[in-house]
Amino acid sequence: MSALARCSSCLPRSASTTRHGSILSRSLATEASAGPSTTQLAPAPGKIKSHETIGISIVVNRSPFLTRIPSRFERAFHAYQQRIERALHNPFPYEFYFKQGSLLETKFRAEERKRERMTLGAPFGTIEPQTSAESKAQSARESAVEALDREEEEIIPRRGKADEINDVRSLDRKGERNLYLLLLKKSNSEQVWRFPEGSLQKGELLHESAERNLLKECGVVMDTWVVSRNPIGLYKSSSAGGTSLSRLFFYKAHIMAGQVRPDGSNVLDYAWLTKQEMEERLDKEYWHGVQDMLSDF
Amino acid sequence: MSAAPAVARAAGPARQAFSLRPSRTPPKIRKPLKRDDQGLPIPRCKIFVRDTHPSRMMDHYFSTLQDDLMYMTYVHESGPRKPPREIRLKFDPEDPYSKNRVNTPVGGSQLGRKPAPVTSWDNVVQLERVQIHTMIKEATSNRVNLLGPIMMMRALSGETEGGGGRHTSEGVQVVRSIKTVGGWLRPRMPIGAKVDLKGPKMYDFISTLTEFVLPRLREYTGFVMPASTQQNFTPSSVSGVVSIGLPPEAMGLFPQIEVNLDAYPGSYGMHIHFITNAEGQGAQNKARALLSGLQVPFVRR
Numbered sequence: 001m002s003a004l005a006r007c008s009s010c011l012p013r014s015a016s017t018t019r020h021g022s023i024l025s026r027s028l029a030t031e032a033s034a035g036p037s038t039t040q041l042a043p044a045p046g047k048i049k050s051h052e053t054i055g056i057s058i059v060v061n062r063s064p065f066l067t068r069i070p071s072r073f074e075r076a077f078h079a080y081q082q083r084i085e086r087a088l089h090n091p092f093p094y095e096f097y098f099k100q101g102s103l104l105e106t107k108f109r110a111e112e113r114k115r116e117r118m119t120l121g122a123p124f125g126t127i128e129p130q131t132s133a134e135s136k137a138q139s140a141r142e143s144a145v146e147a148l149d150r151e152e153e154e155i156i157p158r159r160g161k162a163d164e165i166n167d168v169r170s171l172d173r174k175g176e177r178n179l180y181l182l183l184l185k186k187s188n189s190e191q192v193w194r195f196p197e198g199s200l201q202k203g204e205l206l207h208e209s210a211e212r213n214l215l216k217e218c219g220v221v222m223d224t225w226v227v228s229r230n231p232i233g234l235y236k237s238s239s240a241g242g243t244s245l246s247r248l249f250f251y252k253a254h255i256m257a258g259q260v261r262p263d264g265s266n267v268l269d270y271a272w273l274t275k276q277e278m279e280e281r282l283d284k285e286y287w288h289g290v291q292d293m294l295s296d297f
Numbered sequence: 298m299s300a301a302p303a304v305a306r307a308a309g310p311a312r313q314a315f316s317l318r319p320s321r322t323p324p325k326i327r328k329p330l331k332r333d334d335q336g337l338p339i340p341r342c343k344i345f346v347r348d349t350h351p352s353r354m355m356d357h358y359f360s361t362l363q364d365d366l367m368y369m370t371y372v373h374e375s376g377p378r379k380p381p382r383e384i385r386l387k388f389d390p391e392d393p394y395s396k397n398r399v400n401t402p403v404g405g406s407q408l409g410r411k412p413a414p415v416t417s418w419d420n421v422v423q424l425e426r427v428q429i430h431t432m433i434k435e436a437t438s439n440r441v442n443l444l445g446p447i448m449m450m451r452a453l454s455g456e457t458e459g460g461g462g463r464h465t466s467e468g469v470q471v472v473r474s475i476k477t478v479g480g481w482l483r484p485r486m487p488i489g490a491k492v493d494l495k496g497p498k499m500y501d502f503i504s505t506l507t508e509f510v511l512p513r514l515r516e517y518t519g520f521v522m523p524a525s526t527q528q529n530f531t532p533s534s535v536s537g538v539v540s541i542g543l544p545p546e547a548m549g550l551f552p553q554i555e556v557n558l559d560a561y562p563g564s565y566g567m568h569i570h571f572i573t574n575a576e577g578q579g580a581q582n583k584a585r586a587l588l589s590g591l592q593v594p595f596v597r598r
Contacts, residue, residue, distance in 0.1 A: 063361040067353050078350055085346045090457060096448075097557050178360070228368040252368060295364065 056209045057197035057248045059180055059232070059293060060224060062255050062272055066158060066175035068297075083119045106141040168271040171259065177274045178295040181260065182281060183217060184269035191268060193281040195290070197248060206231060210251040218270075219261030227252045235289035250293055346461035354500035354591065358423075362590040367421045370583050374415060409530035413577030420574065422537070422583040427499045428570040429453060430472070432489035440487050443471065445562045450492045452553045454502065467493065506569070507592040510543070510550040519594035522585065529578065537575030539584045541593070542568050 070078065092112070098105035117125030162170035173179070182193045198213030200206070207229040214224060231249040260270045271281075275294040279287055330338040384403045388395040414420055429450060435442040450469045451457070458468035472489035474482045482488065494502050511517070520541050529535075545564040548554055554561070575583040585595055 064356075067351060067356060068360075070351050074351070078348065081347050081349045084344060085349050085461065088344070088346060088462060096560055227365045228371070230368060230371050230373070232368050252365070254365075295360070297360065 053246045054200045055197055055248045056200055056206060056213050057195045057235070057250050058210050058214045058226070058253050059195055059250055059290075060214070060218075060253045060255055061295075062171055062179040062181075064176050064178060068176050069158075079119075086116065086119045101141075103141065103145055106138070107145040110142060110145065168273060168277075169259075171255070171272060173272065174274060177297060179272040179274060180278065180294060181218070181255070182271050182273055182278060183260075183262070183267045184271075185267055192283065193271075193278075194286070195250070205229075206249055207251065210253070214253060217267060219263070221261050222258035223256040224253045225256060227254065233290070233293040235286070237289075238285065250290070252293075344462045346463075348497055350497070352497040352500045354504045355497060358500070358591070362587065363421050363423070365590065366583070366587060367416075367418065369586060370422060371416045372413070378415065408532045409535055409578075411535050411577045413575075413579055422573050422575045422587045424499060424503075424571060424587065425495070425574055426572050427494045427502060428491055428572065429494070429567050430489065430491040430570065431565050431567045432472070433565065434488075436488050437482065437486060442562075443487055443490060446490045446565045447471075449548060449554060449561060449565060450490055453551060454492045454494050455498060456492055456494065503591050503593075505551060505553075509552055510547055511594065513550050514544075514547060519596035522595050522597045525597065529581075534579075534581045535577055537573045537580035537584050539571045539573075539581060539588055540568055541571075542566065 094105060094109075098108065113125040113127070115125070158175065160172050160175075161167075162173040167173060171179070181196065183196055184191055185194055196214055196217040198209070198216055200209045204212075207226060210226050214226070218224075228251070232252045233250040235248040235250065237246055237248070262268060262270055273281070275291070275296060278294070279291075282290070330340065333339055388398065388400045390396060390400075431446050431450075433442055433446055447469050454469070456466060456468045458466065460466045460468060469490055469492045471487045472491050474484060474486045474488050477483055543566055545566045547566070548561075548564045549558045558564075571584060571588055573580075573584040573587060575581075575587075589595055
């Protein structure tokens with residue numbers, strides 16, 4: 001197993017996630033059932049001596065599920081490029097795509113005129129003069145199309161309820177940003193925010209320990225995927241303050257479904273935060289050790 | 298001086314909406330433009346069409362996939378690599394005996410043994426282009442049979458020759474045969490069509506493929522990978538290209554074609570080649586990991 005702990009052997013892993021039925025996207029809100037994998041990962045009973053100095057920490061990431069809102073400059077740039085594209089593009093082959101005089105063609109022509117006028121300005125996209133009979137038929141068709149248009153789809157707003165009340169426990173908050181999981185833990189009669197972490201047991205590989213500790217800290221009602229068998233970072237604490245672990249290897253994981261269930265005794269609370277929100281909750285030394293592993297946006 | 302009012306306007310109460318459309322008429326062209334042979338005006342500078350909209354799949358690659366792929370494909374190496382072993386020259390080029398003889402490399406062909414480059418942040422596997430390719434057997438008897446596939450590729454890619462003012466954009470190209478195949482092909486006969494996609498259009502094509510086409514294919518679980526026991530020293534496994542094939546039924550599932558499937562004289566299958574920047578040993582596996590992240594499913598039997 002340890003010989004396999006090279007990254008090239010990690011590759012089929014991402015493919016194997018697609019082997020099960022759920023090939024395509026799955027909503028974050030779905031409940032993850034505690035599968036058989038969780039029982040395998042439970043620490044085996046017996047004489048396992050935990051290693052005192054090496055610890056494993058997991059950076060659990062909720063990746064963005066909304067597209068980023070482009071900046072004002074980007075929007076202006078795109079609008080300008082759209083104008084150039086419209087001015088240069090080949091004529092649209094109406095007769096190839098539409099039956100002559102069909103409702104859809106009328107609708108498309110009307111929309112196209114509107115877009116033309118929108119992008120290039122007034123003389124473009126205005127209706128050419130027609131004979132009276134033609135214009136009558138045209139207006140009849142357009143009114144029919146308008147009747148079609150009334151059934152419009154409702155667009156789900158970008159900001160949900162979690163954004164309005166700033167619910168840091170919700171996974172639906174800040175859909176366009178990367179969120180990371182922090183846990184509020186008891187240590188020496190004070191409460192500190194930390195990434196999920198745990199100690200390395202004897203004879204255990206680092207990435208196995210990452211999966212085990214993640215389940216131990218966050219509960220089994222969460223569907224996660226630890227990205228690689230290589231750690232993404234190392235944090236060496238100068239003092240023993242906060243934890244007994246002096247070296248922490250960080251692993252990256254993604255949350256696919258479910259939610260954290262703090263056990264209440266060791267882990268008191270949890271929060272899904274952006275990098276910028278995290279700074280005020282972490283102590284300064286820890287923050288300087290971990291900040292470069294996180295995505296700015 | 299002219300900048301001052303603009304600053305004052307910006308500092309005033311925030312304007313909620315602003316128009317991206319020019320609100321004034323364009324300035325008059327004082328000096329008449331030169332005209333080309335067909336009487337069309339030649340603009341004073343070269344005009345290119347660049348990105349016209351944000352690309353969702355491309356954003357996904359840069360915000361999520363790239364980091365993950367870097368962690369997954371990282372190979373730790375302590376210290377710099379050893380220089381390649383000096384192999385004694387078997388043939389002395391000045392020796393009149395060996396001068397014009399075939400000089401094969403010592404130890405056989407080294408094509409599939411090219412080592413992967415040292416892992417770094419700037420050579421994370423990334424898509425360079427996607428090529429769609431189809432061969433039409435019937436085109437050997439009548440080249441009109443190529444028109445359907447060419448129209449299909451135009452609809453799929455939106456690429457035209459010199460499209461967007463780029464001379465590198467080749468649009469849909471006709472593939473011609475290279476050599477004689479007994480009684481069937483002669484050199485330079487048109488037998489297929491291909492088109493290259495790059496940039497945002499490439500990512501848009503992949504998202505169409507994975508969201509509309511692959512989920513609706515019948516009796517399909519994923520693209521079958523070669524067995525894990527297969528040796529990975531072949532030239533194809535070090536080239537970083539992943540090729541998949543779609544049956545003719547898949548053509549009607551693309552939304553661009555679905556709207557007027559009747560307008561096409563037939564349905565055509567296609568090969569899709571995903572060309573990445575990965576090279577060296579394990580390059581094809583890296584490319585598969587990238588595609589897997591872009592929701593193209595792979596299975597191993």
